[in-house]
Every structure is written in C-alpha cells, then in structure tokens.
Amino acid sequence: MLRLIPLRYLTKTRALVLCSLTLVAFGAFAAVDKALLEQAQALIKAGKAQEAYQMLEAKEDEHAGDLMFDYLLGTAALESGKPSKATFVYERMLAIDPSYIGVRADMGRAYFALGDYGRAKIEFETVLGSQNLPSDLRTQVEQYSVAADSRAQAKPTTMTSYLEVGFGQDNNIGSASGLTVLNLPATGVYRPTAPTGTKIPDEYSTLALGAEINHMLSEKWGLMGGLDYRSRDYAKYNEPNTWTWDARAGVTYTGGAWLLRTMLTAGEYTYNSQRLRQTLGATADWRMALTTSSQLLASGSVLRAGYVPAASKSQESDTYTGTLGWMKVLGAGGTALNLSAVFGQENATGARDDGDRRFWGARALVQSSFTKDVGGYLTAGWTQSDFSGINSSYLMARHEIASDVTAALNLTLTKGVALRPQISYVKNHSNAALYAYEKVDASVNLRFD
Numbered sequence: 001m002l003r004l005i006p007l008r009y010l011t012k013t014r015a016l017v018l019c020s021l022t023l024v025a026f027g028a029f030a031a032v033d034k035a036l037l038e039q040a041q042a043l044i045k046a047g048k049a050q051e052a053y054q055m056l057e058a059k060e061d062e063h064a065g066d067l068m069f070d071y072l073l074g075t076a077a078l079e080s081g082k083p084s085k086a087t088f089v090y091e092r093m094l095a096i097d098p099s100y101i102g103v104r105a106d107m108g109r110a111y112f113a114l115g116d117y118g119r120a121k122i123e124f125e126t127v128l129g130s131q132n133l134p135s136d137l138r139t140q141v142e143q144y145s146v147a148a149d150s151r152a153q154a155k156p157t158t159m160t161s162y163l164e165v166g167f168g169q170d171n172n173i174g175s176a177s178g179l180t181v182l183n184l185p186a187t188g189v190y191r192p193t194a195p196t197g198t199k200i201p202d203e204y205s206t207l208a209l210g211a212e213i214n215h216m217l218s219e220k221w222g223l224m225g226g227l228d229y230r231s232r233d234y235a236k237y238n239e240p241n242t243w244t245w246d247a248r249a250g251v252t253y254t255g256g257a258w259l260l261r262t263m264l265t266a267g268e269y270t271y272n273s274q275r276l277r278q279t280l281g282a283t284a285d286w287r288m289a290l291t292t293s294s295q296l297l298a299s300g301s302v303l304r305a306g307y308v309p310a311a312s313k314s315q316e317s318d319t320y321t322g323t324l325g326w327m328k329v330l331g332a333g334g335t336a337l338n339l340s341a342v343f344g345q346e347n348a349t350g351a352r353d354d355g356d357r358r359f360w361g362a363r364a365l366v367q368s369s370f371t372k373d374v375g376g377y378l379t380a381g382w383t384q385s386d387f388s389g390i391n392s393s394y395l396m397a398r399h400e401i402a403s404d405v406t407a408a409l410n411l412t413l414t415k416g417v418a419l420r421p422q423i424s425y426v427k428n429h430s431n432a433a434l435y436a437y438e439k440v441d442a443s444v445n446l447r448f449d
Contacts, residue, residue, distance in 0.1 A: 032066045040072045049079030067093055071103065078106060083113035088329065091293050101130050105141050108148075117148040118219070118254060124148060160449070161211035168443025171201040173240045175428075175437045182434055184393045190434075195237040199437075203235040206445070214252070222252040224261070243270040250283075258288035265303070275308045297325035297340070307350070316350035338365040342383070354398055355389020373412040380405040391432060400430040420445045 036059065043052035053076035056069065063069040074089035090107045093100055108123030124145035128138065172178070174196025182190045192198050210228035217223060231243045250263030262284045269277040281303035288296045303319045325340035339362075346357040361383030369375040382403040391398050408422030422445070427438040 032063045032069050037068055037072060040076065044072065044076055044079060049076045052076040053080045053082065064092065067096065074103075074106065074110075078110050078113070081113075083110040086110040087114075088293060091291055095291065101127055101133065102137070105137065105144075108141070108144060112144060112148055112151075115151075117151045120148045121145060122256065156217075157213065157215045159211065159213045162209065162447060162449050164206070164208040164445050164447040166206045166443050166445030167204065168206070168441060169201065169203050170234075170439065170441045172199045172437060172439035173202045173204075173234060173237060174198070174200065175426075175439060176200075177433055177436050178438075179433060184434070185395045186393050190393075192434075196239055200237070202237055202240075205233050205235075206443070207231045220254050222254075223250075224252055224263075225249040239272045241272060244268065258286065261285045276312065278306050278308065280304050280306075293329035295327045297323070297327065299323045304349075314350040314352045317346050317348055317352075319346045320344050334370075335366065335368040338367075339363075348389070353389050353392040354387040357385050357387050359383055359385045374409065375412075376407070376409045378405075378407050393434065394432045396431070398430060398432050398435065400428060400435065402426070402428045416449045418447045418449070420447060 036055070040052040040056050043049070043055070052072070056073040056076055059069075060073065070089050070093050074086045074093070077083070077089060078086035087107060087110045090103050090110065093103050094107070098104075104123050105127045108120045108127065111117070111120035111123060124141050127133070127141045128145065133141075176192060176197055176199045178199035180191065180198065182192065184190050194200060195202075208228070208230045210226065212224065212226035214222055214224045225248065227245070227247045229243075229245045231241075233241050244267060246265065246267035248263045248265045250261055252259065252261045263282065265279070265281040265283060267279045268275060269279075281301055283299060283301040285299040286297070290296060299322070301319075301321045303321070305315075305317050305319070307313050307315055321342065321344035323340055323342045325338060327336060327338045329336050341360070341362050343360040344358075346359065348354065348356050361381060363379065363381030365377060365379040367375065367377040380403075382401060385398075385400045385402070387398040390396060404424060404426045406422060406424040408420055411419045411421075413419055421443070423440070423442040425438070425440050428436055430436040
C-alpha cells in the first residue's frame with residue numbers, strides 16, 4: 001500500500017514522484033480533475049494554503065473520499081489555520097487505511113494546533129513506532145513530540161469561567177394543569193389557587209455564573225472542581241422564584257483513547273426565598289473515542305435529596321441513574337449528533353404516598369455550525385415514570401410520560417461573548433390530571449466565557 005507522507009517533509013524530487021504515483025494509484029477511484037490537484041499542490045507549496053483550501057473545499061461534495069484530494073484538502077486546511085477541519089479530513093483517510101504514516105503525523109500536528117497535546121502525543125508516538133521511517137520525517141515528528149510534552153507540562157492547571165444573563169417569557173410559571181376545577185376521587189372537588197396552581201404566564205430574568213478548575217498531576221491523572229449558581233426571578237409573582245448552587249470535585253484518569261471522571265457533588269435549591277432541598281451525590285463518567293469523529297459515553301450517579309421544611313420531609317429520596325450515549329460528528333465536521341438512553345430508580349426514603357419511581361427515557365441532540373459565528377442546536381427527549389405507591393388523592397398509582405423539545409441559536413459576537421435565543425416546549429402526560437401540564441418558554445441569553 002502506498003503511504004502518503006507530507007510534502008513539506010520531502011525533497012522536491014521525492015514530492016513530485018510521490019504525487020505522480022499517488023495520482024496513478026488512485027486515478028480510478030474517483031474522477032478528480034488532475035489539473036485541480038496539481039494547482040492545489042502548487043498553491044500549498046507556494047504558501048497560499050488559504051487559496052488552495054477555498055478551491056478544494058468548493059469541490060468537497062464531489063470528491064470527498066478520493067485519497068489525494070482529501071490529503072491536499074486536509075493539508076490546505078491545516079496550513080491555513082483550520083486544524084479542526086483538518087482532523088475530520090484526515091480521519092476520513094485513516095478510516096480507509098490506518099497505515100498512512102504521513103497522514104498520522106499531520107493528524108498529530110492538527111491536534112497540536114488545537115491545543116490537544118495529549119492526543120497529538122499519541123499520534124506522534126504511533127508514527128515514531130513505524131519501521132523504515134524516513135530520517136527527515138522522524139526528526140520533524142520527534143521535535144513535535146517533545147514540543148507537545150513541553151506544552152502539556154507548561155499548563156498543568158487550567159481554569160474556565162462564565163457569566164450568563166438573560167430574560168424570557170414563561171406561559172406556565174407553576175407547571176400547572178390549566179384546569180380551574182379538578183375532581184379528586186379521595187377528597188372531591190379541588191380548585192387550584194393562583195399563581196402556581198393555575199396556568200399563568202409571566203416574564204422573568206435569569207443569572208448564571210460558574211467556574212471550573214482542572215489540575216494535571218501527571219500525564220494520566222488529574223484533579224478537578226467546579227461551582228455553579230443560577231437564579232430565575234419573575235416580574236409579577238415572587239412565589240416561583242428559584243436560586244440554585246451546585247458544587248463538584250473529583251478525579252480524572254486518561255487511558256489513551258478513553259477518559260474516566262469520578263466526582264462528588266453537592267447542591268441546594270431555594271424556592272420562593274425558602275431553602276427547600278439539599279442534595280449530596282456521586283457520579284462516574286466514562287468516555288471512549290472510537291475515532292476522532294465519534295465517542296461512546298456511559299455514566300452512573302447516585303443522589304440523595306433531603307428537604308429542609310418539616311412539611312416537605314416526606315418527599316426525600318435517593319435516586320440511582322444510568323446513562324448510555326453515542327456521539328458522532330457528521331459530514332465535514334460542522335454537525336454533531338448525540339444519542340443517549342437514561343434509566344433509573346428513585347427510592348422514596350421519606351415515605352411519600354406515591355412510593356418509589358422507576359424511570360427510563362431517551363434523548364437526541366443535534367448541534368451544527370452554519371458559519372464561523374453562527375451555530376445552533378435542537379434537542380428532544382422523553383422520560384416515562386411509573387410510581388409504585390397509591391396516590392392519596394387519586395387512589396391509584398401514577399403513570400407519567402414527560403417530553404420536551406428545545407431549539408436554539410448561538411451567535412458569536414466577539415471572542416468569548418455569545419448571544420443565544422432559544423425556545424422550549426414541555427409536556428407532561430399523567431393519568432392523574434393534577435400532575436399533567438404543558439408549557440412554552442422562550443428566552444434570550446448573553447453569555448461571557
């Protein structure tokens with residue numbers, strides 16, 4: 001099998017021979033205009049990678065999959081400051097044959113440009129482990145490998161933070177059924193009271209801020225911690241106002257293509273200016289890269305919820321949740337698809353009359369970048385819940401299905417500043433009418449990272 005080696009690692013004579021052989025070897029694979037490839041190659045060698053990229057990118061839909069076309073497109077992307085695009089193109093080539101040593105070297109350079117020094121190091125070590133590696137290529141890759149080590153060690157600690165403010169409109173602030181009169185089998189006629197017992201709209205403002213710190217103890221082990229605060233304040237009604245804070249601390253372990261993170265969590269939920277619920281928990285998240293464009297995900301968690309007011313103690317619970325997921329980057333890398341399944345058990349430790357709850361569901365998320373500064377996402381999911389106890393108002397066990405869909409745009413205004421308009425629809429089906437509801441929530445958020 002012919003191995004593609006980056007043109008810049010070779011003498012002019014070697015490069016011309018390689019290009020010629022490659023065109024002959026793959027000429028029958030796809031009808032790519034030889035003049036197009038030669039022009040792109042000449043532009044790259046002349047330092048005009050951006051021009052080469054624009055010319056090749058316009059033909060990608062026609063010629064993606066032709067190895068020489070993809071190689072030149074990936075090289076043009078890398079040389080013109082588009083390393084993310086380059087990784088997707090190189091992955092397309094390596095899916096055909098992982099033995100393209102030169103492509104692996106360039107994949108390492110792309111990861112290096114992205115600041116992903118760990119994955120860059122893996123690619124460089126793979127190249128250096130190859131037999132009969134040309135001396136000039138080996139020298140270049142060794143230099144990059146040392147640089148990747150140096151960069152990774154120079155930044156053992158990183159910190160990120162954000163601030164987000166927004167405003168919106170909620171057409172059902174209490175997630176109420178919308179019925180003004182309910183017939184409860186156990187107690188008779190019941191008339192819900194405003195504002196949270198009936199379907200009432202209101203405007204609101206939000207504030208969110210948080211930070212996370214990560215510290216690498218070694219190449220594989222790391223520590224992390226984070227804190228988040230969120231609030232929602234309604235304009236007309238104070239009762240549904242909420243404030244929450246959540247903290248986390250844990251350990252990370254990188255095992256090459258996979259990552260494991262275990263954390264302890266704690267949080268508090270305030271409703272109508274009253275401390276309502278406190279939580280303690282533990283989670284474990286595992287991710288494995290199948291390719292540079294797809295990942296498997298699995299997580300498990302346990303969460304204990306304790307209530308502060310004596311009247312709410314019956315709602316205390318322990319919840320055990322498992323999640324399985326898959327992420328795939330589609331096409332040229334501008335779109336990502338996430339699919340996940342969730343299942344779990346909520347044990348009613350406070351002896352609520354609804355008893356324990358078993359739940360399972362699924363969620364899909366599609367994220368896309370339309371332009372450099374405009375992106376968006378669409379997510380939808382459903383969760384089915386079955387309660388083991390007999391509800392004291394309805395004299396039967398509750399069965400519910402909750403579904404939701406959210407669409408949002410993300411507009412980058414400048415580096416670290418984005419505007420996100422979004423709209424959500426939520427509907428909860430229940431065999432007990434008091435717990436059935438639907439709502440629409442629209443908001444605009446300004447985020448600083």
